[in-house]
């Protein structure tokens with residue numbers, strides 16, 4: 001068996017991904033150990049890393065002013081280090097669905113620990129159709145499946161803007177539009193996405209959901225940039 005990321009042969013020994021659910025080994029140990037969990041000091045609300053102890057970071061302060069009391073919190077698993085940038089490029093932009101499957105045990109485990117007592121419904125951030133066609137699949141949808149929770153798909157994206165082409169500032173200011181298409185809006189849910197960068201996407205979706213009647217909204221992403 002070869003590592004799904006670097007393609008080098010994997011010597012017989014087991015790593016944390018196997019330990020979680022006794023599947024065959026997907027990544028070599030060298031790749032596995034480059035997943036860098038968020039620890040040390042970070043914002044309690046959005047998991048942004050910080051050099052000093054903060055209760056709430058400047059990003060969260062800003063969102064508090066724009067959409068107060070909308071998103072309870074964001075939980076993210078990993079840092080956006082160089083390895084992760086390469087991993088995301090292969091998984092997301094080159095459409096390697098199988099590579100994404102290596103995240104299943106660790107993403108499921110985190111959801112169970114952090115959210116499963118309070119939340120039973122998840123909402124993958126929808127992508128517009130043009131982008132879905134280009135990228136073959138929606139990464140948020142794949143991550144949502146890993147949680148094992150009920151997936152609610154009653155919302156569509158109606159903005160065609162390619163967020164990743166913009167600067168950080170432009171992204172924060174951009175209007176992202178969603179449309180709730182189903183009447184049976186759950187009372188609480190966790191929004192699922194791959195990256196939390198400025199939080200613009202997650203907050204825009206949360207605002208739409210709240211307007212549609214949802215009362216408790218949190219988010220979970222693979223990465224906090």
Ligand SMILES: [Zn+2]
Nearest residue numbers: 003006028031
């Ligand atoms: Zn490898």
Ligand SMILES: [Zn+2]
Nearest residue numbers: 043046057060
């Ligand atoms: Zn924050």
